[in-house]
Amino acid sequence: MATYSCLLSVTLSFLVLFSSCSAQISQVTSRGRQQRTETQCNIQNLNTLEPQQRIESEAGHTDLWDQNSEDLQCANVAVIRHTIQNRGLLVPSYINCPQMMYVLQGEGLHGASIPGCPETFQYSQQQSQSQSRSQGRGDEHQKVRQIREGDVIALPTGIAHWIYNNGQSNLVVVSLHDIGNADNQLDQLFRNFFLGGSPQQEFQGQSRQQGRQQGQQGQSRQQGRQQGQQGQEQNGDNVFSGFNQDLLAEALNIDRELVNKLQRNDRQRGIIVRVQDEFQVVAPHRREQEREEQEQEKWHQPRGGSNGLEETLCTLSLKYNINKPSLADVFNPRAGRSTSINAYVLPILENLQLSINKVVLYKNAIYAPHWNPQAHSILYITQGSGRIQIVSQRGDTVFDDNVKEGQVVVVPQEFAVVQKAGNSGLEWISFKTHPLAKISQLAGRGSFLTSTPVDVLANAFGVSREDARRLKNGRREITLFSPLQSSSDY
Incomplete structure (x- = not known):
């Protein structure tokens, strides 16, 4: 009887421990997969947005x-x-x-x-x-x-x-x-x-x-x-x-x-x-700050996940400099560069469910036509000018306009978009509503076109195999396209 009681006690303890661990795992999993509030995006016409x-x-x-x-x-x-x-x-x-x-x-x-x-x-x-x-x-x-x-x-x-x-x-x-x-x-x-x-x-x-x-309803009551x-x-x-x-x-x-x-x-x-008087706070000197950033850059490449020891709540890294050309993920000496800061680079972004991308396009260069599979993309033009086109699921052009510094353009999830720089180049940041946001290209290496068989393209568009090959191999650059000689300014 004593042996039975002991076994029962151990079993109950194990079940309690298992339930507790399962609950914690469930919380972590749900946190990593948290959903954004759904909104209705019945957008027929997007606009360049300026401060109101x-x-x-x-x-x-x-x-x-x-x-x-x-x-x-x-x-x-x-x-x-x-x-x-x-x-x-x-x-x-x-x-x-x-x-x-x-x-x-x-x-x-x-x-x-x-x-x-x-x-x-x-x-x-x-x-x-x-x-x-x-x-x-x-x-x-x-x-x-x-x-x-x-x-x-x-x-x-x-x-x-x-x-x-x-x-x-x-x-x-x-x-x-x-x-x-x-x-x-x-x-x-x-x-x-x-x-x-x-x-x-x-x-x-x-x-x-x-x-x-x-x-207005609350005002009448108060x-x-x-x-x-x-x-x-x-x-x-x-x-x-x-x-x-x-x-x-x-x-x-x-x-x-x-x-x-x-x-x-x-x-x-x-x-x-x-601030009228001298502003006094305890803060590291600039040289110490630079050394810290250099150490941080060593971890710029994806680490393949966290073991839970690199950062705790109180030692979280809250900032990262995205402007350094040496940190670019994609670079084309004739087109520009693109740098992404996501949850791999700045782990706190997993908590925020956000990421950011900085793009620098040279004169008349093109950022490949693409769509954002997981996220809305909110573009803020930081410098220069250029042209942006956005296409909906119906194939309608919902945005086609020139943009300039200080303007905001929203690219809804899955909407296709292409950007082309003007004579002075074009730079922007893209806030994205996903911690590991990616793009799917419509053209260039690694795109939908290059990864699809020639016969599929030929039959899908009703063209010859030769035309399908030209369509597939017309651009061999990745993400950032250099201007063609026939490219016209605007």
Whole structure:
């Protein structure tokens, strides 16, 4: 009987352990295969998108793309661009979905606060006694990163972050917010939660028609309560503004005078504030940063999966410079280069379910006609000009236009697209809504044409075998096509 009880106990323990492990494996698997929120993409005509609103702040401005455009609604994303002046600070904030930023120009400092991680950057106490007394405990905080032109910065959902411009020129950052990501459990609205400054109401107003209708319904219910508050406008303030002053003072162990400063409503400052005194944070010197990047480049090639030891939550790499020509995945000396940053290169992108591609096309060069099997592609033109054509599943041309710097074009999943550079060349970044996004080419080596038998092509298009061979072998370059002698400028 004792033996039976012992065996029963061991069996039950094994079953509990097996169930626990199965649950964890299930969670990891579902996390890796998380689905984006489905949207209706009944698009008959795509457009070049430009910022529809500019919001001025004390030390810079923010450009907002229209979230009600059918193109962005199809991809379920939001696009924002910050221009931060010298000594300007983009105040801390967090959002309800993952985001990926690209530094268009300038340099600065970027800080992110990951919940549960220690403050590993600490203020040195090796100073004079008088300085120590004046400085008090000094300072300690989480990792601060040097950022510069070409850096890609990845941020998981709900991570508070800030940016400071310590360079001589403007620091310009364009940001994609993946509203359709499974991490967003609120609704299909872009919500920015500011932890400082005095955010203008327009930021909270960046909603779609659905959100506006919900806001109108909620406004009627809250109107009486808002009228009874202390004469302060309750829309467009930072998060601290909504708390009761006495409760907030007790929670932070500060006096009400300081609480008033946290909650004050100075619309002139906005979300990019000017730093008046010397900006002091603990951060590595530039040389140390460069050594770190060199080590990171050694891992640029796919590693074939992670063993779980390379990175932990608190040591995640959040940035990677995509501008270096030496890191190009595809290079053609007569056409340009293409570089991709995906989850193999920057593992945190597996969590975000995003990736990015940078393309530099030389004069009159062509990026091979292709489609994106797994992802929407949101193109931001960073330099130059050129022509883009996009074709739907019906064979209709839904976009055919010239593009220039600062414009956005959305290429829906599976839609075929081709890009050609103009006289000044064409450069763009493509935010993609998949961590390992790939393209399927319609022409060139490794494309649909070169991998299909000649007789299949001949019968599919109703042409001779000779014509099918010419069609199949007309371009032997990979992805980036050099201009032909007969190529015309436009």
